[in-house]
Amino acid sequence: MTLDMLKKGQRCEIKKMHVKGKLMHKLLDMGFVNGSVIEVVREAPLYDPMELRIQRYLISLRKSEAKTLEVAIL
Amino acid sequence: MIKVALAGQPNCGKSTIFNMVSGINQHIANYPGVTVDKKVGRFEYEKQTIEMVDLPGTYSFSSFSLEERVAKDFIVDEKPDVIVNIVDASNIKRNLYLTFQLLEIGVPVVVVLNMMDVAQRRGVEIDIQKISQMLGCKVVSASGAKGVGGKEIVEAIISTSKNKDDYKKFKINYEELEPCIKIIEDIISASDISLNHRWLAIKVLEGDSSIIEKLDKDSNNIKEKAKIQENIFHDTYDKDICAFLATLRYDCADVIYHKTINETKLGKSTVTDIVDKFILNRWFAMPFLFLVMFLIYQLAIVYGYELTKYTWPLLAGIKNFAIDVLPVTNFIDIPMITGFVIWMINSANALLNYIPIFFILFALIAILEDVGYMPRMAFILDRIFRKFGLHGQSTLPLVLGGAMVGGCAVPGVMATKGIADERARMATILTVPYMNCLAKVPFYTLLLGAFFKESMALMMFFISTSTIFIALIMAKLLTSTVLKNRETAPFVMELPPYHLPTFKGVIIRAFQRVWTYIYKVMTIVLAVAIILFAMLQFPGISDESQIKYEVQLEKSLKVFEKKVKKSKYYIEVNTKEKVSALLNYYDGYRAKRMTTSSREGAKSIDEKYKQKNQNYFKFIKPKKDKDARIVNKVLRKLSKTRKRILRNIKNEKVENSLLGMSGRAIEPLTKYAGFDWKINVAFLSSFAARESAVATLGTLYENNKADSLRAEEAMAQNSGYTSLHAVAIIIFMLLTPPCIATMIVVKMQTNSYKWMMFAIFFPVFLGVFISSFVFTFGNIYHLNGLEAMKYYYISIVSAALLLGLFPQKLMNWKGGFLKKP
Numbered sequence A: 001m002t003l004d005m006l007k008k009g010q011r012c013e014i015k016k017m018h019v020k021g022k023l024m025h026k027l028l029d030m031g032f033v034n035g036s037v038i039e040v041v042r043e044a045p046l047y048d049p050m051e052l053r054i055q056r057y058l059i060s061l062r063k064s065e066a067k068t069l070e071v072a073i074l
Numbered sequence B: 001m002i003k004v005a006l007a008g009q010p011n012c013g014k015s016t017i018f019n020m021v022s023g024i025n026q027h028i029a030n031y032p033g034v035t036v037d038k039k040v041g042r043f044e045y046e047k048q049t050i051e052m053v054d055l056p057g058t059y060s061f062s063s064f065s066l067e068e069r070v071a072k073d074f075i076v077d078e079k080p081d082v083i084v085n086i087v088d089a090s091n092i093k094r095n096l097y098l099t100f101q102l103l104e105i106g107v108p109v110v111v112v113l114n115m116m117d118v119a120q121r122r123g124v125e126i127d128i129q130k131i132s133q134m135l136g137c138k139v140v141s142a143s144g145a146k147g148v149g150g151k152e153i154v155e156a157i158i159s160t161s162k163n164k165d166d167y168k169k170f171k172i173n174y175e176e177l178e179p180c181i182k183i184i185e186d187i188i189s190a191s192d193i194s195l196n197h198r199w200l201a202i203k204v205l206e207g208d209s210s211i212i213e214k215l216d217k218d219s220n221n222i223k224e225k226a227k228i229q230e231n232i233f234h235d236t237y238d239k240d241i242c243a244f245l246a247t248l249r250y251d252c253a254d255v256i257y258h259k260t261i262n263e264t265k266l267g268k269s270t271v272t273d274i275v276d277k278f279i280l281n282r283w284f285a286m287p288f289l290f291l292v293m294f295l296i297y298q299l300a301i302v303y304g305y306e307l308t309k310y311t312w313p314l315l316a317g318i319k320n321f322a323i324d325v326l327p328v329t330n331f332i333d334i335p336m337i338t339g340f341v342i343w344m345i346n347s348a349n350a351l352l353n354y355i356p357i358f359f360i361l362f363a364l365i366a367i368l369e370d371v372g373y374m375p376r377m378a379f380i381l382d383r384i385f386r387k388f389g390l391h392g393q394s395t396l397p398l399v400l401g402g403a404m405v406g407g408c409a410v411p412g413v414m415a416t417k418g419i420a421d422e423r424a425r426m427a428t429i430l431t432v433p434y435m436n437c438l439a440k441v442p443f444y445t446l447l448l449g450a451f452f453k454e455s456m457a458l459m460m461f462f463i464s465t466s467t468i469f470i471a472l473i474m475a476k477l478l479t480s481t482v483l484k485n486r487e488t489a490p491f492v493m494e495l496p497p498y499h500l501p502t503f504k505g506v507i508i509r510a511f512q513r514v515w516t517y518i519y520k521v522m523t524i525v526l527a528v529a530i531i532l533f534a535m536l537q538f539p540g541i542s543d544e545s546q547i548k549y550e551v552q553l554e555k556s557l558k559v560f561e562k563k564v565k566k567s568k569y570y571i572e573v574n575t576k577e578k579v580s581a582l583l584n585y586y587d588g589y590r591a592k593r594m595t596t597s598s599r600e601g602a603k604s605i606d607e608k609y610k611q612k613n614q615n616y617f618k619f620i621k622p623k624k625d626k627d628a629r630i631v632n633k634v635l636r637k638l639s640k641t642r643k644r645i646l647r648n649i650k651n652e653k654v655e656n657s658l659l660g661m662s663g664r665a666i667e668p669l670t671k672y673a674g675f676d677w678k679i680n681v682a683f684l685s686s687f688a689a690r691e692s693a694v695a696t697l698g699t700l701y702e703n704n705k706a707d708s709l710r711a712e713e714a715m716a717q718n719s720g721y722t723s724l725h726a727v728a729i730i731i732f733m734l735l736t737p738p739c740i741a742t743m744i745v746v747k748m749q750t751n752s753y754k755w756m757m758f759a760i761f762f763p764v765f766l767g768v769f770i771s772s773f774v775f776t777f778g779n780i781y782h783l784n785g786l787e788a789m790k791y792y793y794i795s796i797v798s799a800a801l802l803l804g805l806f807p808q809k810l811m812n813w814k815g816g817f818l819k820k821p
């Protein structure tokens, strides 16, 4: 399953990243590496983007980008 | 001299540390990516000169964003002696990711654990000794906002630079990748480049374009050779080099984190978590955001405007003082120098009058920035912005540009540097100038004060909220036409923890920004005022007119003489010189009297004038003295006549002047929008600096040099406009191009004159077109100003909403994401 499908409060682990180029570099730099644990904190009031907790800090990610991350629910 | 580079992730407190250590105040804000350009500060410590450079915050040290490129180019080109790596102690793990990359460069590093107070509050216990041991560099703890740790940082810098020859190069073992690194390193070693070869090799393998470019000059084909290694690595281990490096660095950070840090409050919610539950709550977020904006209106515009009622007399006082010391007017003959100085003071006063509004506004924005609300605004609004081809990160430039009430397009356009999405960045650069420039606010306030006294708040609401819809419409149009094929980028934005702003920080920043504003007024506007003065003086009125006015004056003087003969005081006013002096005395008194409304103020002015001339004072306040009353009556009449003549002279002068001619020349075009030549003149003068529009209008409608009428009152009385005229003018002003300064930054940011020209001329045509349409439409349907404004507002809001429904072309950043298997 992909990250955008997760509900508020769910936690998951990154399994595979289907990204390339700019987005990949950005995600890597922000701590999205295979095996890192992500918690979905909430969705924005307009349902998109979503707020995540990763490496103990908060980050927001659009669903279109979250779709590229294959995860497993913990 | 020790050259120090301050590096660190966004929002970790670099600028705060920089200010604390170097004593220079620069912009500090709780918004990832506020410092985009590097700032330099130089200071002495124990006879050592230290030059410190505040680099923009970067999460990583490659060159995938502009900030990273700026930071890395500095390290590569300027070769600092020491890198000070500021680390957010409350978020060590992610910060260490950058630390490793800095350590690898080979320049000695001092690690500063900043925000120790926050770490403590969150129950993060750090074994500093151990971190220092594991990283092989000095580690200092600090709390920048509390002023703790400055001395230790400087001492660590000095001792590190002293021992820099003993510095052991830091090395991460990249395991499987090591053979590849070795091969590239050997190729680089063949050239005589002075930087750390291993680091360069790693950068080359990461595909760092600017390093590859640099190396390609010496060792040919490094790019291809790196590509070969990359393919070998990929084929052998089925791993991408970048992902591999990032994973390894995060693993290393994890090791250090686990060995040196003990979190006692793990799992407990932080203050930020709790506050966000409300601020980002699905139902509460939007109302709260609008409440914040509304509060800013209310506090800055409404109360700020109240304050100007107290500051205006001060400014009028300056002018009256100047009148007192300058050569006096001889009836209708105003000495050139007097006219010039008064013109300059009027120009400055019209703007300085709004300082209270600016101060409150800047303080409020500073608070929002410090608290950390800005990125949350981006988070809440991104979905809307995205629909128009913008980016959540466009929020900051738009706010600085004046999305709320007023701002300045110059910092707004400059802040677009941080937007990773190229298309959204271009669109933001081109739309920020549509925002409410602060210098336009006085202009609106002038017109509203003159024509919309009752519905001022509502009009102000229309004005300031309409700009954002215009910006959205423009952004949508631009991104789906001329900018259609520009590169776009992902939205991956940190939401930093909330910080309490410090009172001192907010006040300092508000003062700094107000000072920048004043500074701009004093330079650009006064320079323009001088040119305008010349353009208004030349060629002056014709000889016939001069004679005509002199005859008019003679006539009224004769009447004065005849009447005044009946008084026993005739002897005091029996020559022209005496009458002229008395007339100036009278006008001077009236002007001063109008700047005060209090009884004590009036009394003190009375005293002053009694002292100045006891004899004349009885003509001003004759009381029961019958003969003095006669003089008083005719004097008042004479004063009025003189004012009228002076006004006519002035109008004629302006009409004949160079500027007046230009304004008149375009009148056939602008008359459809209801602009007469005076407004054209004001707009022409506003091209140099927006502030000039108010100054020019203020001086054009101000009817006599010693008159203390506020500009808006003068305009309402003397212009002959209806509120519909005012609305057409306002709409044009909402759309017209920004000042020269903004155009220069647009050129800098887009790196193209073509776009600068576009940014100048497109809005002018748009403005003329739309305001002509509104004015003509309003005339046909006999709308008043407020109604016309309502229709305009409704139309653009619906246009924006309609456009938002059209789908935006799909994201197309390089690489894109793969189709799901």
Ligand SMILES: Nc1nc2c(ncn2[C@@H]2O[C@H](COP(=O)(O)OP(=O)(O)OP(=O)(O)O)[C@@H](O)[C@H]2O)c(=O)[nH]1
Pocket: B008, B009, B010, B011, B012, B013, B014, B015, B016, B017, B027, B028, B029, B030, B031, B032, B033, B034, B035, B036, B056, B057, B058, B114, B115, B116, B117, B118, B142, B143, B144, B145, B146, B369, B370, B371, B499, B501, B502, B505
């Ligand atoms: N509580 C606390 N807050 C701090 C400390 N140092 C900085 N801050 C706050 O953190 C926020 C960000 O500080 P900046 O100095 O602008 O951060 P920066 O690293 O320069 O940020 P960029 O230039 O955007 O990369 C501000 O609101 C500061 O007041 C600290 O030691 N303790």
Ligand SMILES: [Mg+2]
Pocket: B014, B015, B016, B027, B028, B029, B034, B035, B057
């Ligand atoms: Mg900074």
